[in-house]
Amino acid sequence: MFKYIHIIIFLLTHDLTELKKYWEVEFIKKEFKWSRLLNKLCKSDNTYMVWYRLAYFMFRSESNKQKRVAVKINRKLNRRYSIDIPLQAEIGIGFDMWHPIGVVITEKAKIGNRLRIGSNVVIGFKNYDMDGSIKIGDDVTIGANSMIFGQNIKIGNNITIGAMSFINKDIPDNCTVYTEKSNIIKNKAH
Template sequence: MYIYGSKKQKKTGLWINRKLNSKFGIDIELGAVIGYGLDIPHHMGIVITKKARIGCNLSLKQNTTVGNKQGLKEDDFIIIGNNVDIGANTCIIGSITIGDNVTIGAMSFVNKSIPANSIYITKKTSEVIPVIN
């Protein structure tokens, strides 16, 4: 609607974008291409760059960023395939490709491409240090 539409359609797209941003805290930049079946069960803190090309049936959880880094060329995009499930508090950054049927775990940082039919997690280590009195 926004990219290829008439002047009225572009104005309507901008109005929808502002409403999504103010009501739900969702910032999907105009120019992002998203296939059908987008599922956002918890509507807070979603950011999608205009450089995103997203396939069908994407599930996005809260506080997820699909963004680009500074210095990307005009033809660099984040490409996300079909049937992708992205966990909460995930950050996807850079000119990368995520294949079809991928699951990305919660609290993941993705800056490299992920092949199709994969599960991606970011391993974190936690340590408890006892306090000696």
């Protein structure tokens, strides 16, 4: 109950222009109206993006109480959806997860607009004792069960990463990248 009071205070005392734009693009998919947001919240099983973006913006507020509530909201989301996306990660507008389960994104991620990812995607940072980040540009699609892992990697704009890919190097703009796979089937001798 206590957290809802701080959510209401946040919604009543802050300029919500940017938050509403994120909700419009990532959840409602139509022009923002409070009635549309509430209607979709009541009908949708997947409300992750609404709550994540609320926590994301609350975490960036000046109030320590609202930051603590944001962390609580995010922890609950992480448990419910088996996701680990810290509020410190910078993720631009248009973030879309096809099946929001098993996604892990490092707090050192700086992600542009319109990131689309499948389930079980990991964007990980190799050594937290070192400075840096993993930078991902605009209009990037990452297929299911893929991993981006390393130190100070830069993924360009307009990139498609195929499912089950492992990325540990920079990728320039306008590329399709995948990890080659081979299926070996051996018959057991009786």
